[in-house]
Amino acid sequence: MSVIVKLLSKFDDSGIKKAQHGFGGLKKTLAGIGIGLGLKQVADTLLDAAKAASADAKSTKLLNMQLTKNAGATKASLIQNDKFITSLSLQTGIFDDDLRPSLAKFGNVTKSVSAAQKLLKIQLDVVAGTGKSSTKVANALAKAYAGNTKSLIGMFPELKNSKDALADLAAEFSGSAIVNADPFMKFNNSMDILKEKLGNVVLPILADTVTELTKPGGIVETVGKFFDDLSNPKTEPGKMFKEIKTAVKDAFGQVKDFFALFGNGDAMKGFGNVASNLVKMLPALLALKAIMVLASTGKTIASLITAMTAIQAKSVIPNVPPVVPTGPISNLKMLPMIGTGFGGDISNEINPATGKTFKQSAIDAAKNQGKQNIIINNYSADPKAVVDALGKYVKTNGSLPNFVTGQARR
Amino acid sequence: MANEVIYDVKGLIKDLNALEPGLKKAMVKEAKAIAKPIASNIKNAIPSIAPLSGMLPQNNPTGRLAWGAGKKADSVSIRFRTGRSRVSAVTPLVAVWVTSPMTAIADTAGKGGMRKAKKVTSEYDYKNGRRRHQVTSQGRTMIANLKSRYANDFVYPAVEDSLDDAESKIKLVIDKYARMVNRKLD
Numbered sequence A: 001m002s003v004i005v006k007l008l009s010k011f012d013d014s015g016i017k018k019a020q021h022g023f024g025g026l027k028k029t030l031a032g033i034g035i036g037l038g039l040k041q042v043a044d045t046l047l048d049a050a051k052a053a054s055a056d057a058k059s060t061k062l063l064n065m066q067l068t069k070n071a072g073a074t075k076a077s078l079i080q081n082d083k084f085i086t087s088l089s090l091q092t093g094i095f096d097d098d099l100r101p102s103l104a105k106f107g108n109v110t111k112s113v114s115a116a117q118k119l120l121k122i123q124l125d126v127v128a129g130t131g132k133s134s135t136k137v138a139n140a141l142a143k144a145y146a147g148n149t150k151s152l153i154g155m156f157p158e159l160k161n162s163k164d165a166l167a168d169l170a171a172e173f174s175g176s177a178i179v180n181a182d183p184f185m186k187f188n189n190s191m192d193i194l195k196e197k198l199g200n201v202v203l204p205i206l207a208d209t210v211t212e213l214t215k216p217g218g219i220v221e222t223v224g225k226f227f228d229d230l231s232n233p234k235t236e237p238g239k240m241f242k243e244i245k246t247a248v249k250d251a252f253g254q255v256k257d258f259f260a261l262f263g264n265g266d267a268m269k270g271f272g273n274v275a276s277n278l279v280k281m282l283p284a285l286l287a288l289k290a291i292m293v294l295a296s297t298g299k300t301i302a303s304l305i306t307a308m309t310a311i312q313a314k315s316v317i318p319n320v321p322p323v324v325p326t327g328p329i330s331n332l333k334m335l336p337m338i339g340t341g342f343g344g345d346i347s348n349e350i351n352p353a354t355g356k357t358f359k360q361s362a363i364d365a366a367k368n369q370g371k372q373n374i375i376i377n378n379y380s381a382d383p384k385a386v387v388d389a390l391g392k393y394v395k396t397n398g399s400l401p402n403f404v405t406g407q408a409r410r
Numbered sequence B: 001m002a003n004e005v006i007y008d009v010k011g012l013i014k015d016l017n018a019l020e021p022g023l024k025k026a027m028v029k030e031a032k033a034i035a036k037p038i039a040s041n042i043k044n045a046i047p048s049i050a051p052l053s054g055m056l057p058q059n060n061p062t063g064r065l066a067w068g069a070g071k072k073a074d075s076v077s078i079r080f081r082t083g084r085s086r087v088s089a090v091t092p093l094v095a096v097w098v099t100s101p102m103t104a105i106a107d108t109a110g111k112g113g114m115r116k117a118k119k120v121t122s123e124y125d126y127k128n129g130r131r132r133h134q135v136t137s138q139g140r141t142m143i144a145n146l147k148s149r150y151a152n153d154f155v156y157p158a159v160e161d162s163l164d165d166a167e168s169k170i171k172l173v174i175d176k177y178a179r180m181v182n183r184k185l186d
Helices: A014-031 A035-073 A075-092 A096-110 A115-128 A134-145 A150-155 A163-175 A182-212 A219-230 A235-260 A267-297 A301-313 A330-334 A356-369 A385-396 B009-019 B025-043 B100-107 B138-148 B155-185
Strands: A003-011 B005-007 B077-081 B090-096 B125-126 B129-131
Touching: A003 B025, A003 B100, A003 B155, A035 A075, A035 A096, A035 A115, A035 B005, A075 A096, A075 A115, A075 A182, A096 A115, A096 A134, A115 A134, A115 A163, A134 A150, A134 A163, A150 A163, A235 A267, B009 B025, B009 B155, B025 B077, B025 B090, B025 B155, B090 B100, B090 B155
Parallel strands: A003 B005
Antiparallel strands: A003 B090, B077 B090, B125 B129
């Protein structure tokens, strides 16, 4: 603990900017690792608010310094002046950062905060009422306040005979700035002021967050040290990492040896052989899987027959004869099932019993009996989906069609 | 009290170094020289012996908060700091620091609001865990005793009147060196 007696202070917001930058980095990290878009947007908003607050603090500090030095402003009058700027900004839709330089200029001329405020109001009214250049009006007003009305009369010749040019000008354009304020700018300005106020709250939190992240023993240091340890085989994490690497290498070696058995010692050739055989066997394996699933879940016999037919219709295993169903094949043509895919879509394949496609057979059968078709589009070769679709049909219609229920019932 | 705020000191120091090595050192030396009388006034205002018996080193041999423990009780240093702060945009450029902990405690004792203390503190981190402790009346007793002996709040009163003068003089020094840079740039 120390007692600090300040003699002279300095303004330097680079530390705060660094904190903001750090927060920006955090924001990018959040986006990078895919943590919610909402959080990123929040970080964006807070970062903007902190920036606005930092800029506003700088501009206020500058104005306060000038008013203290040139217009003898006290602490209380500075606070009042800040409120005046905010309120004027809200009424006219002009950003507070644009108002402060003019006020500082008037403070320098008038040596009084209240007189400077009055001149600023007149300037805004005149500019809004006439559309003349803001800088020119400000210069003319400043000169007129000091007693030199030449510029002002040059701009407004009607003031030539006026006894109090400033008062007459103020009366002429009174309230123009507020009346002519652009509502959109007013809205923008209000949002800007709110943002600055939010930023005032956020700035210290930002600073704390960055300090917390970067402090000795904080997240950055801890995680950084962990990575350092990983790359050092003398540390515990380093040893473990090395063991993992070795284990992966060993496992890969064993897998390599395994495939080499199928390729006359060449692992890649062996892998190719195994893979191509697996691909060839895939439809049969899928059909087999379907049969097993159906059998184990006790689903419809009809689906089982469909699966068998799929295999029978086209032999998928080279040199293996097609599987022939033992039941009456005529039942199959009655089956109102289209496009079931055990090993592929069979809806367009020829039904050997009718000479038509399965799809056409099913449609004809349904038409002949005045029944509704159950259309199942299942391209994923998943028998469960077929059963589910049938289930849905039963739920909607009460039961399966009569010509099916003879063989198939849920 | 220090009201003046200087802008872009870092830029000035960078330009000074570029202009002539050693100029920055000269500027700091001049600024610190102005603060020397203030530092010595503070030094004189600090009690030479512990204001309360409990602060005596012989009554508090192992504590780090005995009068003059670790650092002499009248340790005062003048610092010229251009470094940034993450918390505040406005920070002291030239300041006089009273660095002895017990001296600082004695000086600031009783300057707070003296609001009614809670009976138990809020939870805080302690040795890999969290804890809270009872609030005793020790602090209040210390403040009352220091006040009764007029042994608190001695730093500021000793220098208050000379602060504004020192501030303007240091500002003049900074301005002088800034003008050197500007002349060279023009």
